[in-house]
Amino acid sequence: MTIYNDLNRVDFKCEDPQQLQEVANTASNAAANLLIGVSALGSLMFWSADNEEYSPEQAKEDMYSIGAMLMPLAEVVRALSDNAENARFVARELVKGGQHGS
Template sequence: MHYAFKPLHSRIHLRRESLIMSDIYNHLVRNNFSAMSTEELKDLRKHSCGAHSGVMAAMSAIGELAFWSAENESYSNEQSRDDLRRIGEALMYLPQIAEALNDTAQHAQFEIHHREGFPQW
């Protein structure tokens, strides 16, 4: 598979995840920035950053939910298994979704800097 951009950070894929959803990252990440207006890029960056933040918050909340539900004596084994299955299903997709959103936001920011000039440090 050819990437227009190299990922900004290395991606770690578990073998099972790679087999199940080998293309989710490539379906989500955007790379046609030269065809977009600067305003479209800014909008894409804003929404990608916001969605990335939301996905990361969801993963944290899922972890806390799983941890604290294990401490609840009235939480049945059947309910626990059902919840863990759903959490596992979500967590199989969320890291690659978050990664695609983050990479898209960073690539959009780079294109904006390329057009408008890089910030002066």
């Protein structure tokens, strides 16, 4: 079992297309923001590499911490992205099926 399996939703019991769209938007925004943060970490790491006051010991400790965060992060982003797509799919199917008039 992985964090992806704990976070991923495939059975949206909600039958309200508006709520499903909100789930999709929230998950998409969260995934995008996490990726922006990872990019910022890369930039920070790149620029701190030339700082002479940044000790090798501190760099090693920071790299360990960042690595511990990044290992499960890909699965979190993947689950959020899949949740967004699953919610959009269910919302489209509900509208196509005429279960909710628009």
